[in-house]
Amino acid sequence: MSSLSYFISRLLQIIPTFLIVMVIIFLLVRALPGDPAIAMADAKATAEQLEQIRERLGLHEPIWVQFAYFVKNVFTGNLGDSILMKAPVTEVILERLPASGFLALYAVLFSLLIAGPLAFVAALNRNGWIDVGIRSVFQIGLSTPVFYIGLLLLTFLAAQMRWFPVGGYGTTFWEHMYHLLLPALTVALYTSAIIMRNLRSSVIEVMDAEYVQFARAKGLPEHVILGRHILRNALISTVTLLGLSIGNLMSGTLVTETVFAVPGVGRLMLDAIFARDYPLIQGLTLTFAVLVSLIFLLTDMIQAMLDPRLRVS
Amino acid sequence: MTSSFSLRKSQLFVLLRPGFLVGLAILLSSIALALFPSFFAPFDPNAFNYSALKQPPSAEHWFGTDNLGRDTFSRVIWAYSVNIQMAFVATIFALIIGVTVGSLVGYYGGIADAIFGRCVDAIITFPFLVLVIAVVAVLGPGLTNMYIAITLVGWVYYARLMRAEIMGQLANDYAAAGKVMGYSDRRIIFRHLLPNAITPVIVYWMTDMALAILLGSSLGYLGLGAQPPQAEWGVLIAEGRNFITTAWWLSLMPGIAIVLTGLGFSLVGDGIADLMRPRG
Amino acid sequence: MLENAHITSAHPRILDVKNLSTSFDVAGKQLKAVDNVSFHLNQGEVLGIVGESGSGKSITLRSIIGLSRRYGEVTGEVNWQGENLVAMLERDLRKVRGKDIAMIFQEPMSSLNPLLTVGLQIGENLVEHTSLDKPGRRRRSIELLEMVGIPDAENRLNDYPHQFSGGMRQRVMIAIALASNPKLLLADEPTTALDVTIQKQILKLILDLSKDLGMAVILVTHDLGVAAQTCDRLAVMYGGKLVETGATREVLRAPKHRYTMGLLQSVPENIEPRTPLFSLPGTPPSLMNLPLGCAFAPRCAHSVADCAEKKPPLIGEQHQVACFNPTNSGEATKGVA
Numbered sequence: 053m054s055s056l057s058y059f060i061s062r063l064l065q066i067i068p069t070f071l072i073v074m075v076i077i078f079l080l081v082r083a084l085p086g087d088p089a090i091a092m093a094d095a096k097a098t099a100e101q102l103e104q105i106r107e108r109l110g111l112h113e114p115i116w117v118q119f120a121y122f123v124k125n126v127f128t129g130n131l132g133d134s135i136l137m138k139a140p141v142t143e144v145i146l147e148r149l150p151a152s153g154f155l156a157l158y159a160v161l162f163s164l165l166i167a168g169p170l171a172f173v174a175a176l177n178r179n180g181w182i183d184v185g186i187r188s189v190f191q192i193g194l195s196t197p198v199f200y201i202g203l204l205l206l207t208f209l210a211a212q213m214r215w216f217p218v219g220g221y222g223t224t225f226w227e228h229m230y231h232l233l234l235p236a237l238t239v240a241l242y243t244s245a246i247i248m249r250n251l252r253s254s255v256i257e258v259m260d261a262e263y264v265q266f267a268r269a270k271g272l273p274e275h276v277i278l279g280r281h282i283l284r285n286a287l288i289s290t291v292t293l294l295g296l297s298i299g300n301l302m303s304g305t306l307v308t309e310t311v312f313a314v315p316g317v318g319r320l321m322l323d324a325i326f327a328r329d330y331p332l333i334q335g336l337t338l339t340f341a342v343l344v345s346l347i348f349l350l351t352d353m354i355q356a357m358l359d360p361r362l363r364v365s
Numbered sequence: 366m367t368s369s370f371s372l373r374k375s376q377l378f379v380l381l382r383p384g385f386l387v388g389l390a391i392l393l394s395s396i397a398l399a400l401f402p403s404f405f406a407p408f409d410p411n412a413f414n415y416s417a418l419k420q421p422p423s424a425e426h427w428f429g430t431d432n433l434g435r436d437t438f439s440r441v442i443w444a445y446s447v448n449i450q451m452a453f454v455a456t457i458f459a460l461i462i463g464v465t466v467g468s469l470v471g472y473y474g475g476i477a478d479a480i481f482g483r484c485v486d487a488i489i490t491f492p493f494l495v496l497v498i499a500v501v502a503v504l505g506p507g508l509t510n511m512y513i514a515i516t517l518v519g520w521v522y523y524a525r526l527m528r529a530e531i532m533g534q535l536a537n538d539y540a541a542a543g544k545v546m547g548y549s550d551r552r553i554i555f556r557h558l559l560p561n562a563i564t565p566v567i568v569y570w571m572t573d574m575a576l577a578i579l580l581g582s583s584l585g586y587l588g589l590g591a592q593p594p595q596a597e598w599g600v601l602i603a604e605g606r607n608f609i610t611t612a613w614w615l616s617l618m619p620g621i622a623i624v625l626t627g628l629g630f631s632l633v634g635d636g637i638a639d640l641m642r643p644r645g
Numbered sequence: 646m647l648e649n650a651h652i653t654s655a656h657p658r659i660l661d662v663k664n665l666s667t668s669f670d671v672a673g674k675q676l677k678a679v680d681n682v683s684f685h686l687n688q689g690e691v692l693g694i695v696g697e698s699g700s701g702k703s704i705t706l707r708s709i710i711g712l713s714r715r716y717g718e719v720t721g722e723v724n725w726q727g728e729n730l731v732a733m734l735e736r737d738l739r740k741v742r743g744k745d746i747a748m749i750f751q752e753p754m755s756s757l758n759p760l761l762t763v764g765l766q767i768g769e770n771l772v773e774h775t776s777l778d779k780p781g782r783r784r785r786s787i788e789l790l791e792m793v794g795i796p797d798a799e800n801r802l803n804d805y806p807h808q809f810s811g812g813m814r815q816r817v818m819i820a821i822a823l824a825s826n827p828k829l830l831l832a833d834e835p836t837t838a839l840d841v842t843i844q845k846q847i848l849k850l851i852l853d854l855s856k857d858l859g860m861a862v863i864l865v866t867h868d869l870g871v872a873a874q875t876c877d878r879l880a881v882m883y884g885g886k887l888v889e890t891g892a893t894r895e896v897l898r899a900p901k902h903r904y905t906m907g908l909l910q911s912v913p914e915n916i917e918p919r920t921p922l923f924s925l926p927g928t929p930p931s932l933m934n935l936p937l938g939c940a941f942a943p944r945c946a947h948s949v950a951d952c953a954e955k956k957p958p959l960i961g962e963q964h965q966v967a968c969f970n971p972t973n974s975g976e977a978t979k980g981v982a
Contacts, residue, residue: 072487083503195627197579199586200620203602207609207617263758266750268712270770270821271743280769284760303494307583321495322587325502333502340495348490360805361759 058363062352066345073341078122080337081330082115091330094135108132126338132331136324141335145317149339151221152316155232155239156305160294162240163247163301168290170244171251178256187252193245198304202238202311209234219313235312239304246300247293254289258282288358295351298344380636388632395626398442399449408436410443410596419612428618432608437601441619444596447508448622451581452574452630455515460570462516463523464563470524471531471562472554481528488521494580501589511590515580519573526569530562564641571634575627582623598623659861660686660709660829661724665731667701667708669717676932678704678713680885681721683959686829691855691862693876693893695869695908697929701885702865703751706831709863710742711735725829744774747822751834753814757806763790764802767821774825789820793850812843819850829861830854836871848875869912873897881905884930884940886956891964901966904941939969 084091089105097105106112108130110121125131131141170190174183193201210216222231258264259282267281306318313319317336324332356362380386398405408426414434422429428437470481488496500514534540535558543553584590585599593600598619605615667679679701686692696702707713709723711730723730725746730738742748750756757766767786771777777785783802790798793816806814815835822830832851836844852875855862866872872879873893880890881902889902900906910923927944936942942952951957951969959967 068483069486069490072483073490076487077499080499080503191631192624192628195575195579195631196620196624197583197586197599197627199583199599200602200623203606203609203616203620207613211609212613262750262752262755265707265712266748266756266818266821267758267769269710269742269748269750271739271741271773272769273739273773276769276773280761281758285758288760299489299492299494302492306492306494306498307587310587321498322589325498325506325589328502330502333499337491337495337499340492341490344490344492359760361807 058356059349059353062349066349070341070345073345074123074126074338075119077334077337077341078119081334084330087111091328092132105132131335131338134324134329134332134335136327136329136332141331144320144332145335145339148315148317148320151228151314152305152309152318154228155235155309155314155316156301158229158232158236159239159243159301159305162236163244163294164290166240167244167248167251171248171255172286174248174252175255175259183252187249190245190248193241194249196242198238198242198307199311201241202235202308205234205238206311221315232314235308235314238308238311239301242304243297243301246297247290250293251286251290254293255282255286258285258289261285284358288355291351291354291358295348298347298351302340302344380640382636384632385636388629388634388636391625391629392633395445395449395629398445400446402443402446406436406439406442408439410435410440411594412436419608419615421612422614422618429612429614431604431612431615437615437618440596440601441598441622444598444601444619444622445626447591447595447597448578448582448626451512452577454512455577455581456519456570456573458512458516459519459573460523460566463520463525464527464559464566466520467524467527467566468531468554468559468562471528472535472550472558474532478528481524485521485525488518493518494583497580497584498587498589501584506589506592508591508595511581511584515577522573523566523569526566527562530565531558534558534562568634568638568641571637572631575630575634578623578630579627656687656689658685659688659725661722662709663722663724665705665708665719665721665723667704667713667717667719671933674933676717677885677935678717678932679708682882682885682887683721684880684887684890686861686863688828689855689859689861690878691852691864691876693872693879694863694865694882695867695872695879696882697867699929699932700882701932702867702882703833705882706748706833706863706865709831710746710748711738712748740774743770743822743827744825745827746829746831747825747827748831748833749815749818749822749835752838753811753818754806754838756818757814759806762803762805763809763817766806766817767802767824770821770824785824786820789823790817792823792854793817793820795820811839812847815839815843815847816850819847819854823854823858826858827860829863832862832864834866835864837867844871851875869908881908884935885932886940886967887959887965888941888968889964889966890959891961895964899964899972901961901964901971902941902968903945903947903970903972906972907944939967 081088081091088109089102089111090097092109093102093105108121108125110118113121129142133139134141134144137144170186174186177183206218210218216234217231220231222228264277264281267277272281302318305316306321308314309316309318310322317339321333321336323329324336402410412435414430414436417426417430417434419432420426420430420434426436426438428441430436431440466481470478491499496518497511497514500517501510504510504513531554540553540558543557548557581590582597582599582602585597586603587599588603591597591600593604601619602616605612605617605619608615662685663683665679665682666677668675668677670676682701682705684692694702694705704713708719709730711719711733713719714735719731721731725741730741733741757763764783764786767789768782771782771785775782775785786802787798790801795801795813795816801809806817809817815838819835830851835851836847839847848871851862851864854860864872864875876893878891879893879896881888881896881904883904889896889900889905896905897909900909904925907923907925911925925944930936930940930943936953938951938953938955939945939948939957942948945952947970949970955969957967957969959965
């Protein structure tokens with residue numbers, strides 16, 4: 053009951069933010085020089101088609117009415133037609149989303165598997181040589197752009213050793229797992245470097261917390277202290293950090309898709325830019341913003357589930 | 366007026382840590398390479414040499430040669446000037462705009478602050494790279510447009526930090542004292558609040574410069590930043606991308622420069638952050 | 646040992662701490678937080694360890710049950726029921742900790758795990774140290790919460806720490822500590838984080854429980870007033886060392902150490918309004934660089950030549966003092982009587 057009302061209140065908080073997001077995207081295309089209708093249409097569009105677009109965008113009306121039209125179009129899923137793909141923008145994006153979603157989730161899994169245990173090992177050996185070693189490697193990781201990590205893996209593991217495909221996505225689940233392994237690892241190496249640093253310090257903070265000392269003073273065995281008192285609290289920071297690095301995860305996915313030729317929305321975005329496909333660019337930008345908002349919301353919900361203090365009655 | 370840069374002697378040891386020293390050495394040599402590429406580069410970066418096409422790394426060509434016989438090492442060195450330039454040009458305007466807007470909004474509060482807060486929420490809803498790419502899409506690919514795009518998006522992060530710091534400083538008595546003494550708002554903001562509030566912003570700037578190099582080269586790689594035939598690390602790597610099976614060094618060698626430079630900036634940034642942290 | 650009389654008396658000696666030292670490695674420097682501390686405790690007795698923050702009193706307490714050993718080096722002896730806890734393996738020590746010797750902490754908010762219900766946090770203690778089954782543990786948990794004065798105990802088992810007030814949280818912590826009938830309770834500034842009225846209630850609760858259960862208590866506090874109201878004996882700490890010990894009444898009536906006297910004079914009680922309060926000049930020394938001689942010498946108005954060079958030993962029978970130039974017993978004191 054209380055978590056439902058929390059969910060609703062969080063959802064309501066998103067609305068004003070989202071309105072401004074729409075203003076930004078709306079203005080982005082209006083900032084183009086010349087007639088937006090021409091920008092939004094195929095180069096070979098007839099006068100009639102142009103008129104149709106003007107009608108849909110409300111270009112004959114004052115700018116605030118145009119914005120109302122825009123909001124209406126967004127909520128009815130009518131984002132116009134992609135010039136590049138010759139199909140409705142919504143359709144094109146929905147077709148490309150699964151590959152990106154698969155890659156992103158796969159990458160999150162890898163990031164957790166990499167950053168989680170290493171953060172614990174580093175925290176447990178605080179300032180020892182293992183800790184210093186792990187931190188140095190991740191410091192280098194932080195200075196390495198995603199596309200370069202991707203290219204290294206691609207060159208050695210795919211092109212030279214031929215252990216993995218150089219690109220693509222496959223059709224079945226296991227083919228996805230196989231084709232996306234290097235891309236997911238690429239994104240994960242990048243995001244885990246970001247997560248790891250903060251996770252290490254929050255694990256240290258939890259390990260030194262008074263309630264851990266108190267648990268120890270109660271004479272509890274170390275495995276109970278670790279499992280019940282340290283891990284649970286550290287999990288909350290992990291979820292927070294994952295939520296905060298969602299922007300990095302998406303940026304990483306976008307770049308990685310172009311390196312490995314994964315048919316996802318990131319690669320689509322670049323194709324759209326080079327084709328000056330403004331309806332598609334607009335639609336994709338909006339999609340990224342919606343996804344980030346949804347993931348922020350999801351993070352909040354998971355945190356509320358894990359942390360009783362956030363379950364306000 | 367006490368300066369926020371006041372250091373305790375015990376903190377100065379930060380400057381002697383190996384990490385910071387290595388970072389500083391990398392940073393200074395990067396700047397030297399950026400300023401005098403012709404002095405350090407063994408070959409003309411644009412000279413074609415049809416007798417030495419796609420040669421692997423050797424004593425003569427440390428990073429090998431490309432499909433037109435150009436010396437990759439020389440091209441990487443000539444790229445220093447544009448990539449190091451990114452660290453400053455892509456961040457300095459964002460810093461100036463952000464600090465100004467953040468100070469004003471933080472000081473005056475009210476409706477301007479409320480609107481600002483909402484805009485910030487909206488902008489951080491986009492992944493940074495996505496918004497930058499979207500702006501580049503509108504402006505068109507290219508180095509200048511890339512700087513404009515990064516500035517347009519990046520200033521928000523500085524402003525947000527600055528606003529929070531100014532609000533924190535306003536809670537101190539000396540700000541109220543300034544008002545009581547009838548100082549002008551301008552004087553209170555720029556003479557009293559700003560010097561105390563700016564430390565975290567400067568620290569953020571240092572890390573942001575490292576990020577700008579990574580971001581700039583990423584956009585170059587994607588074809589949205591610097592354009593070929595300009596020698597830029599991302600562009601060089603993208604050019605080599607077509608030859609990863611036959612000439613892997615073309616895309617992998619320039620990356621070493623990115624990693625090294627990024628590391629240099631972030632090590633120095635970490636050192637400065639530790640130095641400026643209020644308590645050791 | 647020597648004082649066999651104690652063991653056979655009505656209140657046998659249960660804890661004997663000998664030459665306890667704890668040091669930490671901070672940035673390559675050795676920090677001696679507890680320096681050669683010796684004291685003892687009889688059954689059912691309430692001992693107060695008094696000192697300013699940084700005097701080493703909390704670390705002393707934590708060193709007794711081995712909480713400090715994972716952060717630093719602990720030497721000396723803590724004799725408890727014929728065994729030396731300092732030398733004991735962690736595995737064996739765990740059976741003493743929380744069972745025979747329980748501890749409560751200063752901040753009830755941060756010392757209770759925010760993610761776990763109060764019922765679970767009491768229960769996990771019972772799982773470890775008793776053979777009670779699940780319903781038995783539940784019954785015992787309710788009984789414990791009632792014992793420390795938490796109304797509606799049965800329904801509150803499923804509540805989380807943040808749903809309790811500060812004073813109630815401290816009661817919960819005491820309930821957890823008492824779960825397996827400890828013979829000794831170590832209380833680390835149990836009332837510092839609380840309002841004055843709640844402070845009194847919690848102290849009374851601890852004293853009543855001590856009396857009812859025949860449980861000895863070591864109360865660590867920086868508040869001499871609190872110690873005076875509560876403790877049978879006092880031990881004053883300064884710079885990681887004990888500087889004075891004795892029966893509370895003796896120490897308060899005729900303090901021998903200059904530091905104790907300074908502390909007493911800074912307690913504002915029974916004095917005329919608008920009398921300027923006495924405060925000790927200077928600040929407590931940093932444990933990172935303690936003076937060569939007596940740690941208090943730099944702040945002491947009565948130091949003699951030896952003070953700067955040698956550490957004064959703790960001497961005396963019932964009322965001990967570590968000072969080369971102690972006060973005369975006749976010297977007048979103000980403050981707590």
